[in-house]
Amino acid sequence: LPASLGRGCLGRWLLATRGWALLGTGTGTGSCSCLRWRHQPPLLIRTARQSIGTQAGGLKAAKPGGDSKDVSVQRALNEETLVSAAQKVKEAGRDFTYFIVVLVGIGVTGGLFYVIFKELFSSSSPNKIYGDALEKCRSHPEIIGVFGDSIKGYGEATRRGRRQHVSHIEYVKDGLKHMRLKFYIEGTESGKQGTVHVEVKENLETGRFEVRYIFVDVETYPRRTIVIEDNR
């Protein structure tokens, strides 16, 4: 770019590199652009002077501001030592109460999370056993024959109509934990209803629950019982 400007204009190319953009597109020959340059410099020098002027003004303005900042910091330090001991105790008491409230909130939230994780993810929760038993029911040919292909399962109905709670009983027999579950299945096409009874026993070696029996009571007129699994 400097080469195209011609030798006479080299002296001012430093100032004018910004003004170059102001000139827009389309530079003609080197002499033509130099002519255009000659009109630009006064404007450029004025703007340059203005920018330097404002910078200097800014530097001057910063100093008294800086001084006042130092003064205000010192005043704050002096004021702090005058806070009485009673106010400190009150503030400490307030902070302590807030701390206790935060702790209680975290404790309650953590407890709720623990309950829901245990319910959903641990293999010994009634919900998990209900899910496994439902899968076994769905893949049993006799059940499919009675209820149809799509089977839905649900538990006890609560007041609002949500049927998520599966009724279960835990008891100890011969030193081992047993759990009995009862849930309902329904064929969506045939409309038949059935009650599934599951019992699981704790296996001490693996620590998980193993199925003892699963059977289904079908609500037809001659009551029918389909045994899915019997491991007694």
Added chain:
Amino acid sequence: MEEYAREPCPWRIVDDCGGAFTMGAIGGGIFQAIKGFRNSPVGVNHRLRGSLTAIKTRAPQLGGSFAVWGGLFSMIDCSMVRMRGKEDPWNSITSGALTGAILAARNGPVAMVGSAAMGGILLALIEGAGILLTRFASTQFPNGPQLSEDPSQLQPPPFSD
């Protein structure tokens, strides 16, 4: 007894929507009454009129947004129950997350993810509280049936194995 014989799911949506609107309207009404009372000029008449105006304007808005949340949540919940075929706490948590995501859809994908996380966590907490309550209520009645024998529907156990 008729309400136990019918399917809860489609009717549950209307139930939840209405219940959420009532909760939002009553809660919003109380809150706006106090706020309108305090933000009015001095004088009991002015204050009462101010709180009444605030209730009339703001409480239905809050009720409406609660109703949208409740209705959408119940719709997604019922759809999941229909799809999966079983009723689970997982349905509620996923429904909460999806509701949060859908209601923040105007603010872009990142806001949707954040809103979904909040909705899911909130519903997980509510489910945990519900489970705790049912467990607590069931331990109030310690006398269950004495179960020492297997039920009569099963045949006697096979002697081999």
